[in-house]
Amino acid sequence: MATERPLPNLWHATAPAAPGTAPLTGELRCDVAIIGGGFTGLSAALHLAEMGVKAAVIEARTIGHGGSGRNVGLVNAGMWVKPDDLIATLGAEAGNRLLHELGAGPSLVYELVAKHAMACEAVRNGTLHMAVSAEGLNEIREREAQWQKRGAPVEVLPAEKAHVLSGAEGFTGALLDRRAGTIQPLAYARGLARAAIAAGAEIFTDTPLLAAERKGDLWKLEAGRGTLTARHVIVATNAYGAMVNGTPWKAQTRELTILPFFQFATNPLADRVAERILPERQGAWDTGLVMTSFRMDQENRLIFGSIGRLDAMAEGTHRAFAARSLRKLFPYIGDFRFEYWWDGRIGMTTNNLPVVHELAPNVISVSGYNGRGIAPGTVFGRALARHVTGDGSAIPLAQTPITADPWRNVKSAFYHAGAQAKHFIDRRF
Numbered sequence: 001m002a003t004e005r006p007l008p009n010l011w012h013a014t015a016p017a018a019p020g021t022a023p024l025t026g027e028l029r030c031d032v033a034i035i036g037g038g039f040t041g042l043s044a045a046l047h048l049a050e051m052g053v054k055a056a057v058i059e060a061r062t063i064g065h066g067g068s069g070r071n072v073g074l075v076n077a078g079m080w081v082k083p084d085d086l087i088a089t090l091g092a093e094a095g096n097r098l099l100h101e102l103g104a105g106p107s108l109v110y111e112l113v114a115k116h117a118m119a120c121e122a123v124r125n126g127t128l129h130m131a132v133s134a135e136g137l138n139e140i141r142e143r144e145a146q147w148q149k150r151g152a153p154v155e156v157l158p159a160e161k162a163h164v165l166s167g168a169e170g171f172t173g174a175l176l177d178r179r180a181g182t183i184q185p186l187a188y189a190r191g192l193a194r195a196a197i198a199a200g201a202e203i204f205t206d207t208p209l210l211a212a213e214r215k216g217d218l219w220k221l222e223a224g225r226g227t228l229t230a231r232h233v234i235v236a237t238n239a240y241g242a243m244v245n246g247t248p249w250k251a252q253t254r255e256l257t258i259l260p261f262f263q264f265a266t267n268p269l270a271d272r273v274a275e276r277i278l279p280e281r282q283g284a285w286d287t288g289l290v291m292t293s294f295r296m297d298q299e300n301r302l303i304f305g306s307i308g309r310l311d312a313m314a315e316g317t318h319r320a321f322a323a324r325s326l327r328k329l330f331p332y333i334g335d336f337r338f339e340y341w342w343d344g345r346i347g348m349t350t351n352n353l354p355v356v357h358e359l360a361p362n363v364i365s366v367s368g369y370n371g372r373g374i375a376p377g378t379v380f381g382r383a384l385a386r387h388v389t390g391d392g393s394a395i396p397l398a399q400t401p402i403t404a405d406p407w408r409n410v411k412s413a414f415y416h417a418g419a420q421a422k423h424f425i426d427r428r429f
């Protein structure tokens with residue numbers, strides 16, 4: 001397993017405690033084994049348990065160790081790809097179905113949060129896609145037109161209104177999507193886990209899947225210090241699957257390009273400053289080529305993110321860029337310091353859409369959310385639960401063979417080095 005630098009992640013500092021879990025020991029039988037304790041696996045576990053199906057999650061590390069405990073917390077509707085492009089890739093029928101189900105994704109998330117009383121800083125006031133330059137404004141106008149013709153409550157705000165709602169300088173407009181919102185992502189993952197356990201699912205942490213063997217029509221999984229036997233297996237390891245070797249379906253990870261993304265969170269800001277930044281508490285990101293994001297948390301910390309990995313060589317460059325960016329975007333910010341910083345791996349696919357694979361008989365996986373996994377992971381987790389219980393049309397995306405991307409490592413290295421170079425120069429002048 002690859003080692004990672006331990007970094008101070010804000011979400012770990014402010015999330016309610018995880019439900020009590022332990023590693024798997026001994027032998028266990030269940031109906032459905034789920035590999036990976038992020039939004040996808042936990043949503044699958046919750047929905048299976050609610051259907052009365054015996055489900056067990058095995059998580060190599062801790063609940064939300066992967067993208068689910070590291071992301072920005074923007075609960076977006078739909079994918080990052082523009083709706084018309086999605087239809088061009090998938091065709092009208094399949095495309096419209098996916099758009100419909102993912103468009104309703106935030107509603108599913110906020111319903112689960114309310115139903116299970118999850119304390120996860122949930123705010124549903126929309127998100128702001130901030131336009132950089134005239135070109136960026138054209139881009140969000142295209143998105144507005146494409147979503148509006150499908151009845152979605154999105155609107156382009158002119159520069160002045162975008163300035164008031166974001167508190168930030170320099171943007172040419174913003175697309176407000178009222179379906180969306182923000183959450184504390186690790187708190188949401190832990191909330192899903194708690195709800196799944198309450199409904200009857202079992203979750204084992206520090207329990208990596210090590211090997212898998214087909215015995216008749218069952219799968220026997222070696223995991224941590226135990227074994228798990230199940231008829232169905234759901235693989236929900238997404239961009240973190242590459243960290244664990246030795247499984248027969250590891251080929252899946254060869255198709256994902258890893259896009260690194262970091263965040264820096266300030267100390268709680270003074271009230272007079274915090275009231276001006278995102279006063280209605282939307283989360284924001286921009287149309288820039290090297291994208292940046294900003295949002296507030298419940299304690300008035302400002303969280304800034306962009307592309308890049310916080311390895312020992314790059315951390316200083318990204319930190320200086322984050323500080324310069326905040327001073328340029330919010331000239332009234334005054335003194336601040338960064339109290340938390342962390343990074344994560346985003347799993348990208350060649351067509352920017354998720355992929356669904358039957359990796360082996362009764363082994364199904366979904367991955368490649370392309371940076372949009374909170375609502376889609378929750379939706380696909382529920383769909384996987386319905387699929388393994390016999391609903392053949394539950395998954396809103398056709399299953400495809402794995403297509404290894406020979407350029408994935410080159411692209412990942414390019415993202416890392418390119419972002420570092422851009423951040424070294426950017427916003428200095």
Ligand SMILES: Cc1cc2nc3c(=O)[nH]c(=O)nc-3n(C[C@H](O)[C@H](O)[C@H](O)COP(=O)(O)OP(=O)(O)OC[C@H]3O[C@@H](n4cnc5c(N)ncnc54)[C@H](O)[C@@H]3O)c2cc1C
Binds near residue numbers: 207344
């Ligand atoms: C920095 C960052 C910012 C992002 N921002 C947003 C955002 O604002 N909005 C949004 O919608 N999405 C965002 N995303 C994407 C989103 O976080 C992911 O798409 C989502 O978390 C994927 O959930 P998952 O459950 O499929 O996978 P993960 O949460 O990555 O979970 C996979 C789990 O599998 C475990 N695992 C791996 N191998 C094994 C094994 N062999 N045995 C057992 N367990 C194993 C890992 O430890 C991990 O916990 C962001 C992602 C990152 C990294």
